[in-house]
Amino acid sequence: MLRFRFYFSLMLAALSTLEAAPNRSDGLRELLDAKIYQVPATYPHPTYDVGKVKALFYESIPYQGKAKRVFAYIGIPESEEPVPAMVLVHGGGGTAFHQWVKLWNDRGYAAIAMDLEGHLPQNVETGGGRLTHAHSGPSRVGRFGDAELPLEAQWMYHAVSDIFVAHTLLASLPEVDADRIGITGISWGGILSSLVSGIDSRYKCAMPVYGCGYLYESHGHFKSVQGAAQKFWDPARHFARGRVPTLWVNSDSDGHFSLNSTSRSFETTREHAWLSIHPGLAHGHRAGWDPRRVPEIYAFADYTLKGEGALPQRIVQQPAGRSVQLSYESDVPVESATVYYLNEALTYRKPAEDPQARHSRPGPWLSLPAEVKRSERSVYAELPDSCMTYYVNLKDARGQLSSSALIELSAGSPGR
Template identity: 40%
Template sequence: MITRLASLVALGWFCGQAVADAADGGGTIEQVGGDRRVRTPAYEAVVAEDGCLTSFRVGGDEFILCGASGVRGAYLYQNGVLRLPNIETVGADAITASSEKASERFDFTPTGVTWTATNHTAEKMLYVLVFDMAVNVMNSKGTWEQAPVTTGCGDTNWFRGAKRLCIRNGTRVWGPFAQKYQVWEASLAPNETRKVVFEPGAATAEELAQAAAIAAYVPEPPTDPVGPMWDMTELSKAPATYPADGFDVADGARPVFYDGVPYKGRPTRVFAWIGLPKMEPGQKVPGMVLVHGGGGTAFASWVKVWTDRGYAAISMDTCGCVPKGTYANWDRHQWGGPAGWGGWGQINWARTDQWTYHAVAAAALGHSLLRSLPEVDPDRIGLTGISWGGYLTCIIAGVDHRYKFAVPVYGCGFTNEHNFAGSVKGLGEEGAARWMRWWDPSVYLKDVSYPTLWVTGTNDFAYTFPALQRSYRLPQAPQALCVRVRMPHGHGPAGEGPMEIAAFADSFLKGGAPLACVTGQGRDGSQAWVTFESSRPIVKAELTYTKASGPWKDRLWETLPAELDAAGKRVTGTLPEGTTVYYINLFDDRDLAVSSEHEELPVAKAEPVK
């Protein structure tokens, strides 16, 4: 199909249907059937009668794919390919197309094309470009990758042989689509107008050499490790550090790069913020390692949360980025490793080139760097991570035994059972089994040797109660839960702010009062109960329950006061009729919550979610 398409396009140009170059060195537009065709010395393009860009050739080589798997080259997408049938040629160098949902304009110049589109709907819209499979190397901000690849992007350069196509103002690239194709994507918010620029050219000698090396790189096959997945002997050594040019001290934290593990045969570096609290000369302080989640990066503000509490802290990026750009679209740097999250498109890569491998290694090396600082007490360091960072925290806790405690926020294991189950299943039987065997926290949680606090909300969209429960039941070390009703999901105050995390840290690293401990729980018919121990007064107890079934994130949770017997260290609560799931929360005099495990009840006809 690809060869036939290229032949048909070439036949169109060289059988008299091509147009002559304009006198100014640009191109003119000729209508051939329903298509509009443009040819300049730098490129050739075809805009079809439905507004899709179905061909873009540089030096005779096709860059985009049309026809295979139902794709239309470069096109607008919203619940399917958008057709823009109202198409017109405007003057000698522009084409417009429109429908009720969107409008677009192609402006053709001697050196490139500017595509401008407006989303006229109240829903998000995408502009996607599917690359020909011969376009096999991508460069973005100094980072070279074999295509297909998944990463955030702004400006990208794509290479086919000696030809190069620069595309500006994208959102992300992802693949493989249909198991083999590369997709470039730009998102348009409701009523947004966006410009995308295509700049064709010839690759420089340096680019040709780099592209050839990347294209020729043959990774190791994805084989299981012999021994541990990570070499903690090496990762426990403090890495070399380098200046982070272009970054200033922020929120009292200093920017730094440090050595990561190799990626596709080349060295990598990791960006991080490191902060120290105010301290007396010669004093050693406890430390925290902070692992960000999806859409995030290294956050100086998160470091400040902990330095204000008297801790040293490090927050590192785990996706080869630096904190420049916008949320979920941070700039990549030239020494970066693989992009996150989940590494779904990387499952057939070499094991040591995949995202989870690099992210866990980056955290372990960041921990080694923090504990090497003379101001830090290496025997008093804790770990916390948010969302995907909570997922990573679960793995890190099972392989890096130098910490005193861990706090995964939202994240857990058993990925094939919660909101990301579809991503696992989409890898196919062999790929899914490999991902679960290598990268699921359930493999590592049984080896956690220190206390863990699990913090989440009743309606978390990603990590559901059953997967969470199976996760916290795996470690043999003490476990604690803090489940708040409808706790929001995110960085900032939502995931960084719960004071239970600070109290848990203080109890292990600064001699603070510990959280309450649930010592037992059960149910006698409709009477649920828990027993507890606490060094601080328990002042309130609540029965939290739902009568709903269906998706966990959509269930309505309610609370009722539970009967507190402070002297007997026991709480009881009566389950309302129709309860499908419940748990009990205890609150001490600091308003810090500790939760029992949840229990699902067999109900013949549960109330559906409305």
């Protein structure tokens, strides 16, 4: 009965088309196929269903003159009223994860997770492995390695378009509140979700994890991204014009996305953005969606899409130079503050204890407690003279982290 109800909703949705693209002009959006706003044809794939999470293919923009289909999982929780929803964007090596969909379903959200590289999972139970299919589009070519090809042949063009269509499909379902849809993505999904947040104002919130903009300024894995064709796809070029409330999430030790790029992405969007830096957070899909490790993601969604709980602390006065003094606003008591610092410029290298490590990283980070003056809603700390790089974390009564921008000091910076 549930399966029939779900697929009947899809058939009803296919009979209608959502309203035209938002009015705000943007160069990339104007280059996308108008089909991204049309409710797509869907093709159930019930042998891949996992419990109440349903598998299907949806039709997206054509590739090489042929119809293209995207594999996806969709889940909708039981509710008497339309529910908020999330679009879930996987990272490199990933696919559509039914576990990720169910995680959001269990929290009262509808969700769609789609494969953006022309695959479907090889192992249905675990979501591991990737199989190709007859109606697939392009796969990712390194770090924008196909950027010199015609636009319609590039992977990013198709990935962005497929995300637009996923939103259109999800919003068309009668069980979903089309005015309460957010997006989150992990690693490459963070790149894509942050980019899309700048050109698709239908979203009410965005939570990019690891991935960010200003990739060409990276000290780590993405430092090879250079040249006008590759920079065309840098998310900062697009989210700089956006207004979608955004929570930037990263690890301070992530070798893929260096912290300076994340911090600058936050600074660019500061009027409508928050930053949460997690010391030592591992890089990966499960780490990046784990509610125990990154509870800020779910609290941010609950506040912006459900009107429940509270936003992260907003740092209204950032630290500057060697003066570790900041002011904040918060509806939840701030219980502690910590300065994380390096006695050198932000540098990414293979760790001495693991010279065969796949990726470089900074650190090790040192830390010192900062003084929280709750009556003044302010934080103070004294830096050691050796400090060259630092950021400040505030932890609230929920155990959630809100972070300052990264501060990089020049040699010989004066004290207070």
